[in-house]
Amino acid sequence: MNRRTGYFKGILRAGAVAVTFMACVALAAPLGLPPVPVPADNPITAEKVKLGDKLFHDTRFSSTGEVSCSTCHERDKGFTDNLPVSEGIKKLKGTRNAPTVINAVYLHSQFWDGREPSLESQSAQPFVNPVEMGLENHEPILKIVRSDPEYLDLFQRAFGKTGDKITMVEVEQALGTFERTLIGGNSPFDRYYFGGDKTAMSPAAIRGLEVFINQGRCVSCHVIEQTQALFTDNRFHMIGVAANRMPKDLDELSAAVEDVKKRGTDIAVLSNEKTSSLGRYAVTRDLTDIGAFKTPTLRNIDLTAPYMHDGSLETLEEVVQFYNNGGRLEETDPVPELLSGGIRPLDLTEEQQADLVEFMKALTSPEFVRK
Amino acid sequence: MNISRRSFLKTTGAALVASAFPMSLVKVALGSAQDFTFAYISDAHIQYIKGNKFVRNWDMGLIRSIREANLLTPRPDFFMFGGDLAQLGMKEELDHGLEIMSRLRGKVHYVIGEHDYYLDLGEYWQQKISPLYYSFDHKGVHFVILNSILTYDSWTHKKWATPMDRMLAMARLDNPEGSPFMVGTEQLTWLGKDLEAVDRTTPVVVFSHSPIQKIFKGWNFWTDDAEKVQALLKPFDKVTVIYGHVHQIQYNQIGNITFHAVMATAWPWPYPQSYTQVENRLPKLTVPMNRADPFFERDATGWQFIDVRTGNVAMHYQLPDNENRSVAFNAETGYPKDLKYQDLGSRIPPQDHY
Numbered sequence: 001m002n003r004r005t006g007y008f009k010g011i012l013r014a015g016a017v018a019v020t021f022m023a024c025v026a027l028a029a030p031l032g033l034p035p036v037p038v039p040a041d042n043p044i045t046a047e048k049v050k051l052g053d054k055l056f057h058d059t060r061f062s063s064t065g066e067v068s069c070s071t072c073h074e075r076d077k078g079f080t081d082n083l084p085v086s087e088g089i090k091k092l093k094g095t096r097n098a099p100t101v102i103n104a105v106y107l108h109s110q111f112w113d114g115r116e117p118s119l120e121s122q123s124a125q126p127f128v129n130p131v132e133m134g135l136e137n138h139e140p141i142l143k144i145v146r147s148d149p150e151y152l153d154l155f156q157r158a159f160g161k162t163g164d165k166i167t168m169v170e171v172e173q174a175l176g177t178f179e180r181t182l183i184g185g186n187s188p189f190d191r192y193y194f195g196g197d198k199t200a201m202s203p204a205a206i207r208g209l210e211v212f213i214n215q216g217r218c219v220s221c222h223v224i225e226q227t228q229a230l231f232t233d234n235r236f237h238m239i240g241v242a243a244n245r246m247p248k249d250l251d252e253l254s255a256a257v258e259d260v261k262k263r264g265t266d267i268a269v270l271s272n273e274k275t276s277s278l279g280r281y282a283v284t285r286d287l288t289d290i291g292a293f294k295t296p297t298l299r300n301i302d303l304t305a306p307y308m309h310d311g312s313l314e315t316l317e318e319v320v321q322f323y324n325n326g327g328r329l330e331e332t333d334p335v336p337e338l339l340s341g342g343i344r345p346l347d348l349t350e351e352q353q354a355d356l357v358e359f360m361k362a363l364t365s366p367e368f369v370r371k
Numbered sequence: 372m373n374i375s376r377r378s379f380l381k382t383t384g385a386a387l388v389a390s391a392f393p394m395s396l397v398k399v400a401l402g403s404a405q406d407f408t409f410a411y412i413s414d415a416h417i418q419y420i421k422g423n424k425f426v427r428n429w430d431m432g433l434i435r436s437i438r439e440a441n442l443l444t445p446r447p448d449f450f451m452f453g454g455d456l457a458q459l460g461m462k463e464e465l466d467h468g469l470e471i472m473s474r475l476r477g478k479v480h481y482v483i484g485e486h487d488y489y490l491d492l493g494e495y496w497q498q499k500i501s502p503l504y505y506s507f508d509h510k511g512v513h514f515v516i517l518n519s520i521l522t523y524d525s526w527t528h529k530k531w532a533t534p535m536d537r538m539l540a541m542a543r544l545d546n547p548e549g550s551p552f553m554v555g556t557e558q559l560t561w562l563g564k565d566l567e568a569v570d571r572t573t574p575v576v577v578f579s580h581s582p583i584q585k586i587f588k589g590w591n592f593w594t595d596d597a598e599k600v601q602a603l604l605k606p607f608d609k610v611t612v613i614y615g616h617v618h619q620i621q622y623n624q625i626g627n628i629t630f631h632a633v634m635a636t637a638w639p640w641p642y643p644q645s646y647t648q649v650e651n652r653l654p655k656l657t658v659p660m661n662r663a664d665p666f667f668e669r670d671a672t673g674w675q676f677i678d679v680r681t682g683n684v685a686m687h688y689q690l691p692d693n694e695n696r697s698v699a700f701n702a703e704t705g706y707p708k709d710l711k712y713q714d715l716g717s718r719i720p721p722q723d724h725y
Binding site: 338 | 439
């Protein structure tokens with residue numbers, strides 16, 4: 001899906017994402033990743049990246065002046081916030097765990113339930129969510145970017161637009177472009193698997209890779225391909241997280257659906273745990289999708305605890321235990337009734353489980369390693 | 372406020388349901404039949420392993436169907452179970468299956484399948500569930516439940532080493548020493564008497580495990596005395612036969628009788644055409660399902676809810692991990708039609724290159 005059309009490439013490929021910018025750039029992918037998809041109507045330029053970076057970190061775009069995208073997507077925390085669920089203005093809690101922005105460009109849809117199709121369209125939602133930035137509408141953002149001298153200069157350079165010609169389209173495109181540069185490959189796994197360096201991973205991680213591909217069955221959804229590994233199939237699966245917190249009968253389900261219809265999916269799912277637990281169903285209204293969430297990437301997973309759509313699993317050890325027990329943390333928990341077929345008890349030994357965790361720790365890209 | 376049934380159909384299907392019965396084209400209501408809906412779950416094949424372990428895959432298929440069926444609104448008038456609750460007719464399987472079925476919120480009528488019958492010849496079934504054939508009336512429609520998986524007495528009462536040997540022999544497909552399904556003379560006599568009291572304008576719906584047709588003998592998609600049953604049903608204006616066993620969508624029209632197969636909750640089955648060495652008679656009307664995607668455990672399984680309007684039946688197949696399908700009687704043409712895929716131009720081509 002790469003739309004490079006002959007732009008000049010001046011890129012180092014040896015690991016760090018060091019990019020030299022000309023008027024237009026294309027990003028060659030790091031080891032283990034495919035070419036970055038770029039929409040035809042929003043090519044990457046250095047100016048857009050710089051503008052997007054500033055927008056991403058600007059706390060003025062919130063009702064309290066204290067919350068920016070980076071509040072929940074902090075570089076030093078793998079572009080997440082390391083909280084079970086994110087906290088917006090006034091520390092208001094949502095219902096969902098902040099996904100990493102790293103490699104989000106490769107996803108076919110954004111948000112845990114895939115309700116937005118692109119980085120651009122996703123970027124506009126948190127501004128107007130009551131538990132995130134809490135704005136009534138996007139006007140306060142436009143007011144700032146149309147008057148702040150630094151923004152005026154950046155928008156002029158990035159889009160050739162100024163004053164009232166600056167709209168949310170440009171804001172979204174700048175944010176999308178910045179996020180498009182947040183990619184990370186070249187992990188110890190990549191160097192081992194694609195780079196041929198047999199010393200790049202520890203023996204435990206190498207054993208863990210074998211479990212990942214075979215008895216653990218992880219690779220069915222956390223995909224590794226022949227020349228690249230996104231660790232996601234971009235599909236939605238019900239794996240049993242929060243199964244016991246879902247609407248338990250028709251009345252509760254109807255109420256949740258009515259809420260989604262009335263207030264919109266974005267607001268409804270982040271304000272109500274039962275509605276949130278519906279996952280993809282809130283978007284497609286397809287019974288197969290009840291409780292189904294998008295397979296996230298596992299790249300940099302060691303940085304982005306806690307885990308799952310509600311942050312209910314604290315450590316990678318708990319995650320592996322959850323899968324090993326067939327969609328529940330403890331063997332004594334009830335088996336969720338609507339599990340995706342691929343989720344079943346795995347009968348992994350203690351050592352296999354520990355090795356799987358070591359393997360996942362080998363998926364961290366060097367440029368994002370915690371200092 | 373409840374979600375309408377249309378909300379449960381995938382968005383592409385919702386609009387089609389409304390057009391299933393263009394009221395202006397439907398003839399005057401037959402008899403005094405009302406409109407209503409019931410749900411059908413079938414072919415669960417609960418399979419015992421040992422201790423308290425059962426095959427997870429079949430359990431999950433039944434559990435999922437029941438969980439979804441309980442979400443149907445407005446509530447269906449009743450539920451049918453279409454046979455093969457157990458895999459090898461064992462008490463453990465029937466008990467475990469009935470325990471799961473008890474989660475269904477509503478009245479359930481049961482049809483017996485061969486996997487339920489041939490271990491103990493229906494003894495436990497009659498003790499725990501119901502007679503093996505019977506009838507009832509509901510909102511002006513006469514419902515008949517047949518035990519259509521019987522076979523020749525000489526085969527059934529042969530000197531089997533154990534009852535399980537008989538069960539395994541009937542369970543085995545393409546069995547050169549197998550025996551075809553049939554309804555048998557006792558039931559034919561009973562059926563004749565039962566139908567005497569039914570007015571010819573009353574819609575009749577027959578529930579059966581075997582197809583009351585002759586489709587493919589090797590897999591017992593077959594009822595050996597199908598013509599005799601059909602002859603008993605001929606005098607009626609509107610007859611529908613609904614059958615299980617085949618684990619796939621099939622539909623047909625023979626004279627006044629419309630035939631519909633139901634899905635299995637357990638596992639899918641290939642179409643007889645795929646077995647090219649042997650002749651098959653899959654009804655030409657049937658638009659077959661495409662090959663199941665092996666990634667999805669539940670693909671090509673499912674359950675269905677069935678609308679009855681003026682005695683005509685519309686099947687709404689709920690197919691997880693796939694597009695739902697609706698097959699409804701078309702009063703204009705006089706036979707059942709898939710609401711979306713019947714025309715050749717609207718087919719999704721099967722994947723034949725990998």
